[in-house]
Amino acid sequence: MTDDDIRSADSEPAADEPGSGDDRRTLTDGGRVAPDLLPGAEGQPLSDVTVLELGHIIAGPFCSMLLADLGAEVIKVEHPERGDAVRDSNPVGNSSFNYVNRNKLGVTADLKTEEGRTVLRDLVEEADVLVENYAAGTADRLGVGYDDLRVVNEELIYCSIKGFNPGPYEQFPALDPVAEALSGMMSVTGHSDSPPVRSGTSVADMAASLYGALTVLAAVRQRDATGEGQHVTVPLFESSVALMGYWLAFTQAYDEVPEPMGASHPSWAPYDVFRSADDEWVFVGPSSDRQWRRFCEALGVDLHEDDRFAALDDRLDNREALKAEVQTVCADYEAADLVERLQEAGVPVAPVNDTADVCEDPHLDATNAMSEVRATEGEGGRVRVPRFPARATGFDRVESTDPPALGEDTDAVLGALGYDRERIRRLREEGVV
Missing domain, CATH: 3.40.50.10540 (Crotonobetainyl-coa:carnitine coa-transferase; domain 1)
Incomplete structure (x- = not known):
């Protein structure tokens, strides 16, 4: 050297x-x-x-x-x-x-x-x-x-x-x-x-x-x-x-072992990733009944009026049927439009970015x-x-x-x-x- x-x-x-x-x-x-x-x-x-x-x-x-x-x-x-x-x-x-x-x-x-x-x-x-x-x-x-x-x-x-x-x-x-x-x-x-x-x-x-x-x-x-x-x-x-602390506490308190959950969560529904019309993945996670109603209103559907999906307990009991319905709704929107509508409605949502997307993220640039x-x-x-x-x-x-x-x-x-x-x-x- x-x-x-x-x-x-x-x-x-x-x-x-x-x-x-x-x-x-x-x-x-x-x-x-x-x-x-x-x-x-x-x-x-x-x-x-x-x-x-x-x-x-x-x-x-x-x-x-x-x-x-x-x-x-x-x-x-x-x-x-x-x-x-x-x-x-x-x-x-x-x-x-x-x-x-x-x-x-x-x-x-x-x-x-x-x-x-x-x-x-x-x-x-x-x-x-x-x-x-x-x-x-x-x-x-x-x-x-x-x-x-x-x-x-x-x-x-x-x-x-x-x-x-x-x-x-x-x-x-x-x-x-x-x-x-x-x-x-x-x-x-x-x-x-x-x-x-x-x-x-x-x-x-x-x-x-x-x-x-x-x-x-x-x-x-x-x-x-x-x-x-x-x-x-x-x-x-x-x-x-x-x-892993809260899952260990869960297992001991409720004598239940959590299963792999992908992008979902056992306590909320819908709470998962869905494909958009332009074949992109988008995470959607309304975590309250109010956010669920806002989701439906923002996307012009009345799923919140369906008895199977009206309250959180109902949605959890009918999780798979709900997931299929929400997937059908999301498939009508391109990812950018879907994200914008739900962000404006105050519903937790995010595109599933790949690393190239993250490298160009405008928020990261601005901050x-x-x-x-x-x-x-x-x-x-x-x-x-x-x-x-x-x-x-x-x-x-x-x-x-x-x-x-x-x-x-x-x-x-x-x-x-x-x-x-x-x-x-x-x-x-x-x-x-």
């Missing part, structure tokens, strides 16, 4: 400049390791928090991305040759990498070498949080587990995202579909006449990531009060079970919900990805930066830690970074 390949390489200190020896910031400085590399964090709630990520694929990277979106400095540490498991892998892997690794700095270190672990320990000394989602036991075997690194920084919040909490399952290999299957999520997804299906996105990974980011924030607040770090463990399985980042591998060019969705009156959202190329910021970050040019050159020659 040449100097041209290093983001902000001109910010590296020369061997005889301040910062090249022992003149290093400390955790109590409340600063960032390399403040000039990720602009725009000033005024953000986590602008004084540095996060190290030993993450790959979705769960770890998504968790640290959420912290970056709130202003944290996130330094992604990857193997010098292989990098993240989905880097330059396949179209889906490349695309997931492009999304969950924005707003980060990229550093490489071979943690199987002592000098690579030294690099990580030097980073840990300056960090507030570390997020990792290695397979169970891997971090400890590498010598970078919590017990190894708490010696370096007793205030470190160490977040491990795993398949399971410690217990009977903890050593089992886990993927997103494993958690979806075990948690019951698959059992209610799809249709009763088809095999169980997983969600169309990595919901178990992302649920664990969200719980991870939330718990990290709580741990940082506690650390600020006590001065003590801690180990946070966040499981895919138990996080997915948490999302500045998407940002453009470099597609680092595979596709080339630039892609639009979602920004942090929440808004706050006290701070603005962070503007997205490109996901880093492999090791893009290694020289600059190590320079900020006090490594001189000769030491960095030697580490590169030896394949450590």
